[in-house]
Amino acid sequence: MNQYDVIIIGGGQAGLSLGYYLKKTALSFIILDKGSEVGEVWRKRYDSLTLFTPNFYSALPGSKFNETKNLYPTKDEVADYLQAYVEENELPIQHQTDVQELHQVTDGFRIVTNRGDFHTKKVVVATGPFQKPLIPGFSQSLSSNVLQLHSSEYKNPTQLQKGSVLVIGGGNSGAQIAVELSRERHVYLSVGHKLKFIPLDVGGKSIFWYIDKLGLYSAGKDSFIGSKIRKLKDPILGSELKPLLDNKTIKLKPRTISIQDDTFQFQDNTELQVSNVIWSTGFRADYQWIHISNLFDQAGFPIHERGVTPVTGFYFIGLPWLHSRSSALLGGVGKDAEYLVNQIMKPVAKE
CATH class of the missing domain: 3.50.50.60 (FAD/NAD(P)-binding domain)
Structure with missing residues (x-):
């Protein structure tokens, strides 16, 4: 041994x-x-x-x-x-x-x-x-006609079949993937919370320079600052996604709550049919x-x-x-x- x-x-x-x-x-x-x-x-x-x-x-x-x-x-x-x-x-x-x-x-x-x-x-x-990829159980109800991938399986747009795509998940990976795919096809982004955006650079310096100088980067989880930050959803970093949402190049949808065959149902009772779905729903x-x-x-x-x-x-x-x-x-x-x-x-x- x-x-x-x-x-x-x-x-x-x-x-x-x-x-x-x-x-x-x-x-x-x-x-x-x-x-x-x-x-x-x-x-x-x-x-x-x-x-x-x-x-x-x-x-x-x-x-x-x-x-x-x-x-x-x-x-x-x-x-x-x-x-x-x-x-x-x-x-x-x-x-x-x-x-x-x-x-x-x-x-x-x-x-x-x-x-x-x-x-x-x-x-x-x-x-x-x-x-382990975290994918909602109702994904099993999706029609085989719709290509579905977790973000950990996604490499580039050539993996997808022709047609529109729904990216599910409001984190930074989902944002990056949605932006990339929007250059060549119709993209929808489903998120369960209001998105907040932070630029990568401010005044010629990285936003992480400011985060570090303000003590946010190294604040302990049980400190006053740390406990406040932990309650917040992670922001979307960078400036690419927001203008694409504003001009409807990427169409924003609320939380996905269920699937029936090839139709996605959202929290606002709207429905959508797409040819591809990317589960950017994190890991466990x-x-x-x-x-x-x-x-x-x-x-x-x-x-x-x-x-x-x-x-x-x-x-x-x-x-x-x-x-x-x-x-x-x-x-x-x-x-x-x-x-x-x-x-x-x-x-x-x-x-």
Whole structure:
């Protein structure tokens, strides 16, 4: 059995940031990742995806983001950066390793994978929040004549069949996809809340510069500012969508509530028929492989205090609002990683 002091499950930016700080310790560790290469999750996203954070706010600890053609890096530039980060810091990562079960044992944890069992004294789950596509159950009622894709499956417009498209979901991915598709076909955007827009740049500076200077970027989740921000819906970043909604190039629809054959029904009792639908409805976490009690609340969310759980030696990293708004972002996860490594270094109390 492979034995380590620490095992990190997940080789995205959170797991790599943690690895950076663990390299500074004497602890033995490995990063297990089910992908075939570093940055694979980024490469699989839709072709036109770009970050909303500029490159100078997108770096992991101890490294600058590579110079990019554009101020806002593409998804492939992010993947290239992560690959270079692993090589530069000589991080031990094992790919094509699917963690199937995680158990607590007398002296730590046993991790069952498709490539054998691992044992560790301490374990960090860095798989992030985007694990399983979240699609309403009524999607199963949709006629087979309508092509439907989740945003995680969408790559570019050539995947779609001819005709109009309905994008369901009012987040930034849905906004970007709707804008792209509107260049060549009729597009409808269904959202369940009023959209708010924030420009990417103000006065020649990135909006994230202002967010950082105002303390919004690093405000703790339980602080006054943090608690206020958490109650708000995420805004649409950038200026592309709003004028297209204003001039009806993209037609706005309220929340989608049901489907009958090939007809979508909305909250305002209107109906619509389209040839394609993109479910930009987010993701849900999947922790069924973790067979340890006292880790999750009744809703299935991890119980933790800045990533430290009630189970000795068990940690989470890379979750939205793990500590602050920036916890799940490239440029912010490093602070959580440094904090967790300090916690990991504390000796396990003997009972």
